[in-house]
Amino acid sequence: MQDFLQQTLSGEAPRKRSGETAHLRWQWLYHGILLMEPTVQVKQALVLSAGIHGNETAPVEILNQVINPLLRGEKPLQQRMLVILGNPSALRTGKRYVRYDINRLFGGRWQQIDDGDEARRVLRLEQTLETFWQVGECDETRWHLDMHTAIRGSYHPRFGVMPHNERPWPSEFLDWLAAAGLEALVFHRSPGGTFTHFSCEHFGAASCTLELGKALPFGANDLTQFSATQQALAALLYGDALPPATSTPRHYRVAQQITRLSEHFQLHMSPETLNFTAFPQGTLLAEDGETRYYVQQAREYVLFPNPNVAAGLRAGLMLIEEGEQTQALPI
Numbered sequence: 459m460q461d462f463l464q465q466t467l468s469g470e471a472p473r474k475r476s477g478e479t480a481h482l483r484w485q486w487l488y489h490g491i492l493l494m495e496p497t498v499q500v501k502q503a504l505v506l507s508a509g510i511h512g513n514e515t516a517p518v519e520i521l522n523q524v525i526n527p528l529l530r531g532e533k534p535l536q537q538r539m540l541v542i543l544g545n546p547s548a549l550r551t552g553k554r555y556v557r558y559d560i561n562r563l564f565g566g567r568w569q570q571i572d573d574g575d576e577a578r579r580v581l582r583l584e585q586t587l588e589t590f591w592q593v594g595e596c597d598e599t600r601w602h603l604d605m606h607t608a609i610r611g612s613y614h615p616r617f618g619v620m621p622h623n624e625r626p627w628p629s630e631f632l633d634w635l636a637a638a639g640l641e642a643l644v645f646h647r648s649p650g651g652t653f654t655h656f657s658c659e660h661f662g663a664a665s666c667t668l669e670l671g672k673a674l675p676f677g678a679n680d681l682t683q684f685s686a687t688q689q690a691l692a693a694l695l696y697g698d699a700l701p702p703a704t705s706t707p708r709h710y711r712v713a714q715q716i717t718r719l720s721e722h723f724q725l726h727m728s729p730e731t732l733n734f735t736a737f738p739q740g741t742l743l744a745e746d747g748e749t750r751y752y753v754q755q756a757r758e759y760v761l762f763p764n765p766n767v768a769a770g771l772r773a774g775l776m777l778i779e780e781g782e783q784t785q786a787l788p789i
């Protein structure tokens with residue numbers, strides 16, 4: 459295969475569906491799904507995904523850049539690895555999704571929507587991951603890195619969103635995220651329909667949704683701002699030295715979710731509001747008929763504000779920073 463991204467965008471199956479280099483065997487499993495296995499036995503398994511949202515092109519370009527040297531036989535591979543471009547039909551049209559946001563549909567939630575390409579795609583990804591993790595040794599390390607870009611600008615241009623997890627996060631995983639240049643980590647406290655939540659809940663994988671910059675068309679990305687992320691991926695995949703972390707990521711956790719309930723929903727933030735903008739206690743954030751959302755803690759930070767979602771879906775998250783005072787201040 460010449461180029462995994464071009465192959466996926468073409469919508470055609472490759473003429474040659476498997477091959478090998480001196481270091482690895484690869485197998486094209488389906489559109490946007492590539493299995494790569496080192497010729498030597500390893501104890502690490504990694505799912506590396508991007509393009510779950512079709513307009514988030516920088517991570518797709520990064521993913522392609524790190525796997526091409528492997529396909530050309532120039533680099534060894536240290537992981538049993540599944541490489542995924544999540545939503546090929548959305549990637550082809552440059553849209554976030556065609557009909558449904560697939561990053562809300564994992565964990566069987568696709569059964570609640572009409573049967574169509576996106577429901578079937580989520581089922582296929584779920585089944586592919588299940589097979590991938592099942593064939594591994596039981597003491598294999600399982601990681602899943604799902605790379606995205608945010609719709610908005612952000613006070614932290616690179617950050618990670620961690621799914622709800624009862625177990626402690628492995629320190630090697632947190633160290634890798636710091637080395638990848640993430641400035642902040644956001645910890646969910648309830649289950650969700652994301653790809654990384656699925657890997658963590660069902661297969662015990664250490665997983666993170668990486669948010670790398672702002673969504674731009676193919677070719678318009680300045681990948682230099684993600685050089686630490688690319689170097690950290692090279693370390694993970696090829697066994698290069700892990701770059702030193704330049705700072706410790708700040709830790710936030712979700713305090714409350716703003717949900718769009720009806721067509722009366724109003725979000726009291728401008729379209730330019732950046733991710734991690736702070737709001738003081740008592741601020742009216744949104745309203746929907748009788749329901750009003752206020753800042754409850756001394757200070758809360760907004761993440762992913764988006765009023766243009768379907769009723770019943772998340773229109774924003776409010777965060778508190780770990781270690782900051784979380785009690786309500788006296789009025």
Ligand SMILES: [Zn+2]
Pocket residue numbers: 510511514606607
């Ligand atoms: Zn995304």
